Amino acid sequence: MILARDEAELHTVRSGLSGVVGVVMTMGALHDGHRALIAAARGSCDAVLVTIFVNPLQFGPSEDLDRYPRTLDADLALCEAAGVDAVFAPTVDTVYPGGLPAVRVNPGPLGRELEGASRPGFFDGVLTVVLKLLHLTRPHRAYFGEKDYQQLALVRRMVRDLTVRTDGAAVEIVGVPTIREPDGLARSSRNGYLSTMERTAALALSAALFAGARAAAHGPDAALAAARSVLDGAVELDYLVLTDPDLGPAPARGPGRLLVAARVGTTRLIDNMAVTVGHDPAVPTTGGDAAAGVPAGPSVAS
Numbered sequence: 001m002i003l004a005r006d007e008a009e010l011h012t013v014r015s016g017l018s019g020v021v022g023v024v025m026t027m028g029a030l031h032d033g034h035r036a037l038i039a040a041a042r043g044s045c046d047a048v049l050v051t052i053f054v055n056p057l058q059f060g061p062s063e064d065l066d067r068y069p070r071t072l073d074a075d076l077a078l079c080e081a082a083g084v085d086a087v088f089a090p091t092v093d094t095v096y097p098g099g100l101p102a103v104r105v106n107p108g109p110l111g112r113e114l115e116g117a118s119r120p121g122f123f124d125g126v127l128t129v130v131l132k133l134l135h136l137t138r139p140h141r142a143y144f145g146e147k148d149y150q151q152l153a154l155v156r157r158m159v160r161d162l163t164v165r166t167d168g169a170a171v172e173i174v175g176v177p178t179i180r181e182p183d184g185l186a187r188s189s190r191n192g193y194l195s196t197m198e199r200t201a202a203l204a205l206s207a208a209l210f211a212g213a214r215a216a217a218h219g220p221d222a223a224l225a226a227a228r229s230v231l232d233g234a235v236e237l238d239y240l241v242l243t244d245p246d247l248g249p250a251p252a253r254g255p256g257r258l259l260v261a262a263r264v265g266t267t268r269l270i271d272n273m274a275v276t277v278g279h280d281p282a283v284p285t286t287g288g289d290a291a292a293g294v295p296a297g298p299s300v301a302s
């Protein structure tokens, strides 16, 4: 595995990669979620490149840029063990020579909703760095987690709207399902901020999504009410919404997405889950989980 720290080194490394190249972009502090992205890339590309960069452009002034975990040695070991060919871990000066850019990607209306409403400028910063990293690494495929569902949707949209290509073809954006702890909590680098009590409270996010997914057979209102009843009193809710799979208005029937963001102590966490809304009117109001095709989810202590 080769490590590139600046643009010249990356250019040399990238020139040596042949065939279909996949990129996995991360902010480091790698865990099983990142490992799943790397495994997906490893399984469908000839070469895998991982980027590790804590992007200052996507952090608000009162957010956790300074205390965000930086664990490069452990991250490199994980990448090596996972069969990564090359890691690009640039400095801020390498990515933003001359300071933070004046010209940034405008994420459009979807970028100002949900995460964008709570974190103004967040998606401008995310899409700007993702576009720069796509230009620098020139992948054929790029892998993003469904854990950051709105980010995945906006990256897809950007590649389409801004005609982002490698070797003449659109870069394929591949979504990878969320990896969870055995008790249901979505893996996240920020889980490391949680105290033992907060870790227990944080289980309300995934528990609410499982409850909402089970109740969705009875319609959108039932899904939201079931999820909200788990969240109330456990966490400081930012938003809980039901949308269609493209983050448009909630469907009365059919595929949907339930998304939640909440603060647990000083830590802000997000999670989401696919749901099927009102798909089977024959499902009874209790004990209908198996008939609704919704996994029961792990049992939750909170």
Ligand SMILES: Nc1ncnc2c1ncn2[C@@H]1O[C@H](COP(=O)(O)OP(=O)(O)OP(=O)(O)O)[C@@H](O)[C@H]1O
Pocket: 025, 026, 027, 028, 032, 033, 034, 036, 037, 143, 144, 145, 146, 147, 148, 176, 177, 178, 179, 180, 186, 187, 188, 189, 190, 191
């Ligand atoms: N549990 C997970 N399952 C699948 N993909 C994940 C998971 N956690 C993160 N990812 C994906 O890994 C990529 C890099 O994410 P990032 O480095 O920000 O990790 P993170 O754990 O989400 O960090 P944070 O806690 O800061 O949100 C993103 O595409 C993200 O969606």
Ligand SMILES: CC(C)(CO)[C@@H](O)C(=O)[O-]
Pocket: 025, 026, 027, 053, 055, 058, 126, 129, 130, 148, 151
């Ligand atoms: C895509 C990304 C690496 C851009 O900094 C970041 O938002 C993340 O880790 O999800």
Ligand code: BAL
Pocket: 058, 148
């Ligand atoms: N995982 C998305 C990056 C962020 O929250 O800053």
